Structures are given as structure tokens and as C-alpha cells.
Amino acid sequence: MIKTSASAKIILFGEHAVVYGQPAIAVPVSDLRAYVSVERARNDLKIFSLNKGELVKVTRKNAHPLAVTARLTLEKIGYHTLPGLTLKLKSDIPMGSGLGSGAAVSTAIARALCAALNKSLPLEELNAVVYEVEKLHHGTPSGIDNTVIVYEQPVYFVRGKPLETFSIGKPFTLLVGDTGIHSSTKITVADVRILYDSDPARITPIFERIGEIVRQARAAIETGNIEALGPLMNENHALLRDLTVSSVPLDTVCQAALEAGALGAKLSGGGRGGNMLALVTEETAPTVSEALLKRGAVRVIQTAVQFTESRL
Numbered sequence: 001m002i003k004t005s006a007s008a009k010i011i012l013f014g015e016h017a018v019v020y021g022q023p024a025i026a027v028p029v030s031d032l033r034a035y036v037s038v039e040r041a042r043n044d045l046k047i048f049s050l051n052k053g054e055l056v057k058v059t060r061k062n063a064h065p066l067a068v069t070a071r072l073t074l075e076k077i078g079y080h081t082l083p084g085l086t087l088k089l090k091s092d093i094p095m096g097s098g099l100g101s102g103a104a105v106s107t108a109i110a111r112a113l114c115a116a117l118n119k120s121l122p123l124e125e126l127n128a129v130v131y132e133v134e135k136l137h138h139g140t141p142s143g144i145d146n147t148v149i150v151y152e153q154p155v156y157f158v159r160g161k162p163l164e165t166f167s168i169g170k171p172f173t174l175l176v177g178d179t180g181i182h183s184s185t186k187i188t189v190a191d192v193r194i195l196y197d198s199d200p201a202r203i204t205p206i207f208e209r210i211g212e213i214v215r216q217a218r219a220a221i222e223t224g225n226i227e228a229l230g231p232l233m234n235e236n237h238a239l240l241r242d243l244t245v246s247s248v249p250l251d252t253v254c255q256a257a258l259e260a261g262a263l264g265a266k267l268s269g270g271g272r273g274g275n276m277l278a279l280v281t282e283e284t285a286p287t288v289s290e291a292l293l294k295r296g297a298v299r300v301i302q303t304a305v306q307f308t309e310s311r312l
């Protein structure tokens with residue numbers, strides 16, 4: 001039985017500004033995954049999404065993102081017919097919440113097709129396939145989401161530049177609080193574009209300061225200076241608010257985290273809903289988690305950011 005998977009991701013610092021060439025830092029959340037299992041079928045290629053109860057037939061023309069993922073993968077591995085397979089998709093990653101569910105699903109599907117057809121796809125080419133599908137979901141993505149998910153490594157990402165990973169001096173703990181509000185990254189990215197186009201002189205320094213925060217955060221992570229990350233998260237959140245991508249529920253849960261003892265808090269991903277992050281210790285994690293749930297989070301996941309063997 002072939003079964004493949006791909007992880008969720010969180011952006012630690014730098015979302016939105018990354019679209020404009022600033023660096024950003026993202027890490028995989030390996031406990032939260034999308035899974036695909038493969039069964040041989042007589043003649044056609046189908047993808048069954050167990051989460052949505054939806055059956056997608058892969059044909060030459062079907063423009064559904066799952067069908068596009070399958071076609072692009074087959075093209076890349078030089079497979080020119082549609083194989084007789086049924087792919088069953090089950091994802092534990094909440095959709096529309098900034099955890100990269102779309103990119104994880106595409107990655108797991110591409111991996112499943114390669115495994116079933118006994119082909120291998122270098123990570124760089126798999127990343128290119130998933131990026132193409134990300135464009136269908138998100139319009140003009142920077143490429144950070146697909147990259148962190150395909151490589152399943154902490155990444156220091158600059159659009160159009162060779163991929164860099166970095167070391168984690170000391171593990172640290174984050175709570176990922178879900179506001180339960182579905183938000184479209186496509187819309188928030190487009191709104192930031194409108195804001196930037198309307199007043200580049202005001203918005204450019206915001207992007208530049210976010211870039212500086214990312215560089216400082218990387219240095220703090222590498223040297224294990226975890227306490228320094230808290231104020232950087234708070235400032236990054238305030239700048240994202242200036243870019244209009246925060247919201248009352250996000251501000252409320254971030255504030256609740258700080259009042260309950262978190263070292264820092266910020267929204268993560270596209271914003272206006274989805275997830276926020278709180279930097280905690282083993283001791284503060286339960287109190288902060290309780291405060292997040294009390295002030296509006298529908299789910300809290302605890303994740304450790306730590307060194308993983310590099311696959312780059």
C-alpha cells in the first residue's frame with residue numbers, strides 16, 4: 001500500500017513583506033500533515049478528498065487544483081498517459097488558516113503519483129510543480145509556503161534567491177492559535193498590493209523594517225537567544241496591522257497571549273483570520289493556551305521548533 005504525506009507550515013516572521021523581496025522565516029509543523037494513499041484502478045485517474053467528500057476526475061482539461069497537480073506531476077516525470085489509479089486524500093491541516101494546507105495537499109499528491117509510478121522527482125522540481133498550483137490558490141505567491149513544505153526544513157527565504165536553511169541554536173516552543181476565521185491569502189495579498197501601489201513611500205519603510213526584524217530573528221534563533229524573539233514578534237505583528245492584515249480577533253488573541261505570560265505574539269500567514277503564534281516556555285504554555293481558548297481561539301496546537309536533519 002502506497003501512502004505519502006506532507007507537513008503543515010508556519011511563517012515565523014516576514015509574511016507579506018516577502019512578496020516584495022524581503023526575507024522571511026518559516027518552519028514545518030511535522031505533526032500536522034496531509035496524507036494520500038493510492039489504489040490501482042482499471043482505467044481512469046481519480047482523486048477522492050475524504051475531508052470534502054469530493055471526487056475529482058483527472059482529465060486533460062479539468063482545471064480543479066487537484067487535477068492540475070496530478071497533470072503537472074505526470075508531465076514532469078515524463079508520463080504521457082493518465083494512469084489507472086485512485087488517490088485518497090485525507091488532511092489533518094485546517095484549510096484557509098495559514099498553515100499551508102493547499103501546498104501540503106499538492107505535495108502529498110505529487111509524491112503519491114511518483115511513488116505509484118516508480119519515478120522520482122528531485123525536490124527542486126517537485127517545488128516547481130507545487131508553486132504552479134499555489135498560483136491557482138493564491139494569485140501571486142512568493143513561493144515560501146511550497147518551499148518550506150516540500151523541503152520540510154526551517155527556511156530563510158528570499159524570493160528568487162537560492163534556498164537557505166539555518167541552524168536552531170536552542171529549541172523553542174510555540175502555540176499556534178486558530179481564530180477559526182477562514183481568510184483568503186489571495187485577498188490579503190491583493191489588498192496589500194493596492195495599499196502599496198497607493199502610497200509606496202509610506203509602505204516601503206514598513207516592508208524594510210519587517211526585513212530587518214527577520215534578519216535579527218534569524219540571528220537570535222541561531223544563537224539560541226530565544227528571549228529576543230518575543231519583542232520582534234510583537235513588532236512584526238504591529239507592522240502587519242499597519243499593512244491592514246490583522247483583525248480584531250487576531251489582535252485580541254495576541255493580547256490575551258501576552259497578558260497570560262507569552263514572550264511574544266503575532267499573526268502568522270495571510271492574516272485577517274487564520275492563525276497566530278505565541279512564544280511560550282514549558283511553564284507558561286498551559287496558562288497561555290487556556291487564555292487563547294478563552295479569548296476566541298477555536299484550537300491551539302503546541303509545536304517545538306528544533307533542529308532537523310538538513311535535506312537541502
Ligand code: MEV
Pocket residue numbers: 011014015016017018019098138140141142143144145185189269270
Ligand atoms: C502566506 O502564507 C504568506 C504571504 O506572505 C503570501 C506569500 O508569501 O505568498 C502572506
